[in-house]
Structure formats: structure tokens, C-alpha cells
Amino acid sequence: MKLENLEVCNLCGSDELSFIEDNNICQCKKCGYVFDNPRPTWNEIMSYYSQSDKYDSWLEEVEERDLLWKRRLRLVKRYKRSGDLLDVGTGIGQFLFFARNDFKAKGMEISESAITIAKQKYDIDVTRGEIESINWDSKFDVITLFHVLEHVPNPSSTMERCRELLNNGGILIIAVPNDTIGIRPTVIRLLSTFKIGKFRNYGRLGLPRLALDGSQSEIHLSHFTPSVLKGFLERNGFVVIRNTLDPYYAAKGIKKVFHDLLCLACLLVMKILRINLYATIWIVAKKLI
Numbered sequence: 001m002k003l004e005n006l007e008v009c010n011l012c013g014s015d016e017l018s019f020i021e022d023n024n025i026c027q028c029k030k031c032g033y034v035f036d037n038p039r040p041t042w043n044e045i046m047s048y049y050s051q052s053d054k055y056d057s058w059l060e061e062v063e064e065r066d067l068l069w070k071r072r073l074r075l076v077k078r079y080k081r082s083g084d085l086l087d088v089g090t091g092i093g094q095f096l097f098f099a100r101n102d103f104k105a106k107g108m109e110i111s112e113s114a115i116t117i118a119k120q121k122y123d124i125d126v127t128r129g130e131i132e133s134i135n136w137d138s139k140f141d142v143i144t145l146f147h148v149l150e151h152v153p154n155p156s157s158t159m160e161r162c163r164e165l166l167n168n169g170g171i172l173i174i175a176v177p178n179d180t181i182g183i184r185p186t187v188i189r190l191l192s193t194f195k196i197g198k199f200r201n202y203g204r205l206g207l208p209r210l211a212l213d214g215s216q217s218e219i220h221l222s223h224f225t226p227s228v229l230k231g232f233l234e235r236n237g238f239v240v241i242r243n244t245l246d247p248y249y250a251a252k253g254i255k256k257v258f259h260d261l262l263c264l265a266c267l268l269v270m271k272i273l274r275i276n277l278y279a280t281i282w283i284v285a286k287k288l289i
């Protein structure tokens with residue numbers, strides 16, 4: 001695996017970095033951003049995501065994922081009910097399939113295998129590439145990044161491009177894992193301490209070591225907290241209008257009831273204590289003119 005080292009914080013440009021875990025997790029002393037350093041090069045990651053079996057698990061739980069995407073679409077429609085929408089890192093196109101009933105929806109994706117599935121399964125043409133290099137012929141009213149920002153190598157340029165592509169007053173919706181605070185990382189830290197299961201190799205922050213050998217289903221280059229993400233957006237010409245949790249679970253039946261209740265409980269805690277203890281973050285931001 002080819003690795004690269006980062007010398008400055010991608011979110012704020014500061015070179016005041018400190019290693020907070022075993023020389024593989026860095027934190028910016030200025031803005032608090034936590035990221036993997038060193039990390040695999042982008043070419044390595046691109047080929048990882050284009051493996052033909054990468055999306056098999058998604059296809060095995062289509063019904064559960066349909067519920068998930070409909071749930072997220074309902075949340076998007078609280079802010080915009082129609083218009084031009086771009087879904088960045090759209091995967092196999094399941095969200096676009098539902099969103100196109102209300103929006104003129106387009107999607108982009110780096111994974112060849114995901115694009116092929118989107119065409120075969122949903123008859124959706126997804127544009128291949130990175131948001132920074134694709135030229136769209138019009139701007140958008142909504143841009144969504146569902147669990148994408150933690151994967152991109154350069155969140156700053158992604159955000160700058162999102163801003164360019166949004167109409168004035170346009171809405172940006174970002175969902176990312178809440179990797180370092182809350183219930184999930186606390187449980188993982190416990191399992192890691194007692195060397196239980198696959199978590200035995202996780203560090204004291206509850207984060208996995210980056211590997212492209214299939215031992216991890218996803219590669220997270222960034223580990224955001226709600227406040228770091230909010231600060232990042234505000235420095236990039238956005239005003240945050242909602243900072244809450246993303247009901248990210250793909251579940252049905254009794255499993256869904258459990259997740260619904262957990263999500264509700266965490267929403268309640270957020271309302272009272274203003275802390276997001278849930279496994280995910282959902283941020284809605286408006287482009288400032």
C-alpha cells in the first residue's frame with residue numbers, strides 16, 4: 001500500500017499538528033480536526049472502491065436501504081422541496097432513484113462498479129469523477145454528501161467546489177460518522193481495551209488502523225465532530241442552520257424499531273444537553289451570498 005504524509009491541516013491550513021494515536025492519527029491544534037496521517041494515496045483508494053464486489057452488501061439489503069433513503073429524502077425536503085439537486089458520491093444511485101420524483105437530480109461517483117449498478121438497476125446515468133474536476137452546465141439548489149466527506153482526500157477543495165456549484169441561498173447537506181465522541185466510539189474503546197473481536201486492533205480513540213486489505217469495509221480519512229464540521233463550514237462561506245444526527249441505519253422490522261428508538265433517545269439527549277451521542281452527524285448549511 002502506497003502511503004502519503006500530510007504536513008498541514010486540510011481544513012484550516014495550520015501546520016501545528018500533533019499525533020494523538022500511535023503515529024497514525026493526527027489532530028490539528030488550531031481547529032481540532034482529526035485525520036489519518038500517513039494515509040493511502042488517492043489512487044490506492046480509488047481502486048479499492050472500484051472492486052466489483054464492493055457493493056454486494058448494499059444489494060443484499062435493498063429493502064432496508066430503500067427505507068433509509070426515503071427517510072433521508074424526507075429530511076432533505078424539510079429545507080427544499082424541489083429544484084436541481086446534486087448527490088456527491090451517490091454510490092449505486094438508490095437515493096437518486098427516490099429523489100428524482102421531486103428534484104431534477106444528478107449524481108456523481110468515483111466507483112466504476114457502483115456506476116454500472118446504478119445504470120443496470122435504476123437506469124440512472126451517474127457521472128464518473130471527483131466533484132472538483134467535473135464541469136456541470138448549471139448550478140444546484142441542493143447538494144448532498146451522504147457519508148462522503150470522511151472519504152475525500154481534500155475536504156477543503158470539495159467544500160470550495162460545492163460552494164461554487166450552489167445557487168445563492170442553496171442548501172448543503174452533509175452526513176458523516178461521529179467517529180470520536182458518543183456511544184459508539186465509547187463501546188468500541190471498551191471492546192478494544194479488552195481485545196474483543198475485530199476491535200482488538202482499534203486504538204484508544206476507537207478508530208481503526210487504515211487498511212485496504214478488506215479487513216475494513218470503509219476507509220475514513222477524516223474523523224469529524226459536530227463542532228469541527230460546523231467551524232469548517234462557517235469558514236467556507238456557509239451558515240449552519242441545523243446540526244443534528246443522521247438516521248443512517250439500514251434496518252427493517254424489530255431491528256428498525258430498536259434503531260428508531262435509539263435515534264429518538266439521542267435526539268432527546270441532544271435537545272436537553274446539546275451533545276450528539278449518536279454514531280452520526282447531519283448538518284444542513286446555507287450558502288452565504
Ligand SMILES: [Zn+2]
Nearest residue numbers: 009012028031
Ligand atoms: Zn486545522
